[in-house]
Every structure is written in structure tokens, then in C-alpha cells.
Amino acid sequence: ESELERPSKLDEILPGFLAMLQNRPFRAMVIPWVLDQTIVAMLSSLLPFYVQYVISPEEICQDSVPPIPIGSMRCSSRMVLGIGLVCMLLAAIGSMPLWQKAAMGFGDYRTWLAFNFLNAITTILFILGRSSTLAIVLTICFAILNGAPIGASFLTDNILGLVIDYDELRTGTRSEATFTMFASFIPKVVSVPASAFPLTLLALMGFRDPIDGQLQVQTEEVQWGVRIMFSVVPTLLALTSFALKGLLFPFKDLARADAEIKAGLALRKLGEPYRDPLDSSYRHPDAAETNHRVGALLAHFPGVAVVERLQSEGVTFLRNRCAMQLAGLLSVALICGLFTGITMALGFLNNNKLSWLPSILVLMTGLGLLFSLVAGLRLRAALNLQKLLPQLPPETLEACCSRRRALQQGDLAPDAVERIAVWTAEAQSFMAHQRSVASLQQSSLGEVPAGSSSSSQERA
Numbered sequence: 322e323s324e325l326e327r328p329s330k331l332d333e334i335l336p337g338f339l340a341m342l343q344n345r346p347f348r349a350m351v352i353p354w355v356l357d358q359t360i361v362a363m364l365s366s367l368l369p370f371y372v373q374y375v376i377s378p379e380e381i382c383q384d385s386v387p388p389i390p391i392g393s394m395r396c397s398s399r400m401v402l403g404i405g406l407v408c409m410l411l412a413a414i415g416s417m418p419l420w421q422k423a424a425m426g427f428g429d430y431r432t433w434l435a436f437n438f439l440n441a442i443t444t445i446l447f448i449l450g451r452s453s454t455l456a457i458v459l460t461i462c463f464a465i466l467n468g469a470p471i472g473a474s475f476l477t478d479n480i481l482g483l484v485i486d487y488d489e490l491r492t493g494t495r496s497e498a499t500f501t502m503f504a505s506f507i508p509k510v511v512s513v514p515a516s517a518f519p520l521t522l523l524a525l526m527g528f529r530d531p532i533d534g535q536l537q538v539q540t541e542e543v544q545w546g547v548r549i550m551f552s553v554v555p556t557l558l559a560l561t562s563f564a565l566k567g568l569l570f571p572f573k574d575l576a577r578a579d580a581e582i583k584a585g586l587a588l589r590k591l592g593e594p595y596r597d598p599l600d601s602s603y604r605h606p607d608a609a610e611t612n613h614r615v616g617a618l619l620a621h622f623p624g625v626a627v628v629e630r631l632q633s634e635g636v637t638f639l640r641n642r643c644a645m646q647l648a649g650l651l652s653v654a655l656i657c658g659l660f661t662g663i664t665m666a667l668g669f670l671n672n673n674k675l676s677w678l679p680s681i682l683v684l685m686t687g688l689g690l691l692f693s694l695v696a697g698l699r700l701r702a703a704l705n706l707q708k709l710l711p712q713l714p715p716e717t718l719e720a721c722c723s724r725r726r727a728l729q730q731g732d733l734a735p736d737a738v739e740r741i742a743v744w745t746a747e748a749q750s751f752m753a754h755q756r757s758v759a760s761l762q763q764s765s766l767g768e769v770p771a772g773s774s775s776s777s778q779e780r781a
Contacts, residue, residue, distance in 0.1 A: 328617035336620035349569035362515035405464035412468030436473035441559035447552035521677040621702040643700035654689025
């Protein structure tokens with residue numbers, strides 16, 4: 322009986338992940354998120370090359386008349402790099418209160434877009450880098466300007482919090498752990514190719530390695546390659562991210578969406594119909610599952626078609642399909658792992674022009690194993706369904722099929738529609754009052770705590 326009624330933690334892993342991917346606001350954030358992390362990885366890997374070979378403080382000191390002592394602070398690439406990074410960090414910290422005020426005045430969404438656009442504008446300035454004393458000063462100034470957008474990074478977390486609230490409204494369960502796990506997973510996946518490809522391109526352009534610790538003079542082609550990959554490419558990625566956030570993210574008025582989500586959550590907890598703020602459609606809370614574990618196992622296979630085939634053909638087709646997927650993905654992972662070992666044995670890691678290949682193969686091997694794990698969970702769910710479904714009444718699958726068809730209901734009673742409108746209006750009025758009180762408190766204090774925003778205060 323307990324096996325039938327209670328799903329295990331393993332039963333709930335993949336359904337939770339699939340439910341997250343069905344969250345439209347979250348899907349709209351994924352690609353811009355990947356682009357933002359790519360920018361960070363590229364700038365981090367190329368920053369030493371930009372200072373050493375484009376600005377080249379050592380070369381400036383040697384060419385000066387009279388020559389500047391090599392022990393001078395401005396003759397050290399490490400010193401210039403350190404000063405630039407410290408100035409960037411201080412600018413990021415100092416800009417946080419300004420971004421907070423902008424978020425309270427213009428809203429989180431518009432400020433979020435503005436910080437992305439400003440990031441693109443400040444990054445393109447590095448194309449002006451030259452080997453001159455003036456360029457050293459300008460580079461530090463550009464680092465300060467580039468640090469200002471970093472101070473608005475907290476806005477992404479605020480918007481993610483709203484997306485998590487909306488996911489709770491959709492599914493009836495709160496899944497911060499799944500979202501934060503995915504958010505921490507993206508940088509790890511992106512960092513390898515985003516760091517390896519620029520360095521590989523420099524090697525193909527003829528980059529000269531240091532000899533006995535002495536930096537070598539680079540060709541004009543290599544210097545321009547560093548400039549373009551350090552300024553132009555990140556700018557294009559930032560503008561693309563800005564455009565995708567503006568076009569794809571559905572909640573333009575975050576304060577209104579936040580109020581509607583809270584009103585919907587209150588109605589849903591009472592078992593009442595609620596209005597989805599995404600498309601303004603009216604929805605019924607999902608009916609309780611006839612069998613909790615079977616519902617969790619069926620959630621491994623989204624869509625109506627798969628349940629209809631289960632009704633007509635049984636679980637055999639699903640088990641065979643999952644087994645074939647698992648075998649195919651494991652084969653890909655093993656082949657990538659084999660080639661990874663071969664390239665490492667041949668010394669590709671020590672070859673500047675080919676060192677990227679083992680890195681990419683390791684990444685592909687890891688992704689192959691990850692997708693194999695997903696396929697394994699689906700196969701496990703199919704095998705458990707094959708064992709459990711014969712013990713259940715025939716109407717179990719029909720009820721599941723009906724629930725999936727009835728995701729949107731438009732035949733609500735007039736009193737239900739009126740009740741939804743009243744709750745939503747009250748929630749919006751309450752949130753507006755809270756924002757006014759918070760604004761007055763901030764004005765009276767004369768300071769804004771860094772890292773908080775209007776929407777975060779509302780959620781608190």
C-alpha cells in the first residue's frame with residue numbers, strides 16, 4: 322500500500338525538472354543567462370592577455386624617452402591588472418545603491434534591461450586600448466565604467482524569485498532548490514567552452530608563448546584578435562541578451578505580476594479558481610491525484626499523446642523507447658570518453674592549437690552522462706508503471722488524460738470570476754501601498770541597503 326501511495330525522492334527529481342522547463346518566464350531567462358555567463362567567462366580568460374599584450378605597460382616603459390625604470394608601478398602588467406580589478410570592484414559596490422534607487426523608481430524589469438544595455442556600451446570601450454601611458458589611464462577608467470553594471474546583478478536574483486513564485490502558482494509546489502541548482506549549473510557548463518575557444522583562436526593566429534618568463538612581442542593580428550574578442554564579441558553577446566530579455570520575458574510590469582501571483586496563490590490554497598497573470602486565463606487548481614506515486618511516475622512523460630498510447634498499447638512501447646534512448650546516450654558518452662583519453666594520451670593538452678579538443682570532449686562526455694541519467698530515470702519510471710498500473714482501476718489513465726487536457730478552463734461561474742477580480746485588485750492595492758511606505762522609509766533614512774529591491778521587499 323505504501324509503495325502505491327507515496328512517491329520516493331527519486332520519483333520526484335525528473336518531474337520537478339520538467340515542470341521547471343515548462344515555466345515560460347524561466348525559459349525566457351535561460352538563453353540570456355547563458356549569454357551573460359559566456360561574457361563573464363570570456364572577459365575573465367582574456368583580461369590578462371589584454372593588459373599584457375594590448376596595453377603592454379612593460380613595452381611603454383622601454384620605449385619612453387628617457388626610459389622609465391622597469392621597477393616602476395606603471396611598468397608592471399600585474400600592477401595595472403590589479404588596480405583595474407580593484408577599481409571595477411569598488412565601482413560595482415558603489416553603484417549598488419544607485420541601481421536600487423533606479424529599481425524603485427523605474428521598476429525591476431526596466432532597470433534589469435538598462436543594466437544589460439549599459440554593460441554592452443561599457444565593454445565596447447576596450448576596443449580603444451593602445452600601448453601608451455594615456456591608454457593605461459583610460460583602461461582603468463573603462464574598468465570603473467564596466468564595474469557599474471555589475472552592481473545591478475542582484476536584479477537577476479529578484480526576477481528569479483518572481484519566476485519561482487509563478488512556478489508555485491502553476492504547479493502548487495515551491496521549488497527553489499531546483500531553480501537555484503539549475504542557476505549554479507549554467508556557469509559550470511558555459512565556462513569551459515567560453516574560456517577555451519578564445520585562447521584557441523589566439524593560438525591559431527600565431528600567439529607567441531613567454532620564453533623563460535619573458536613576454537614576447539605579439540603580431541598586430543594577435544593584438545587585434547585580443548581587442549575584438551575582449552570588446553566586440555562580448556558587446557554583441559550583451560546586446561543579444563538585452564534583445565532577448567526585452568522580447569521574450571513575458572512579465573513587463575513586475576509589480577503588477579507580483580500582486581496577481583500573490584492573489585492567485587491565496588485563491589489556489591483555498592481550492593478556488595484563479596487567474597494566470599501570464600495570459601489572463603482562468604484556471605482550476607489541479608485535482609488531487611488518484612494515486613500519488615503513479616502521478617509522479619506519469620509526470621516523467623509530459624503530454625497527452627503518451628497517456629493515450631498507454632491506454633491503447635500498454636507500457637511495453639514506453640519501456641522499449643526509454644531503453645533505446647538510454648543505450649544510445651550511453652554509447653555517445655562512452656565514445657566521447659574514449660576520444661578524450663586518446664587526445665590526452667597524444668599530448669593534445671600541451672598543444673596550444675589543439676588543447677581545446679580534450680576540454681570540449683570532457684564537456685560532451687559529462688553532458689552525455691547527464692542525459693543518460695535522465696534516460697535512466699525515465700526507464701525506471703516506465704518499469705515501475707509496468708508493475709503498478711495493473712493494480713489500479715482502468716479509469717486512472719483516463720483521469721490523468723482528462724487533467725492534462727483541461728489545463729485551461731474557461732467555463733467558470735460568474736461569481737468565481739468576480740471573486741478572482743476582487744482578490745487581485747486588493748492584492749495590487751496592498752502592494753502599491755507597501756511600495757509607497759518603503760519609498761518613504763528609504764527617503765527618510767537617506768540611504769538604500771545594497772542588494773535589496775522593491776520586489777524583494779514585497780516578497781518579504
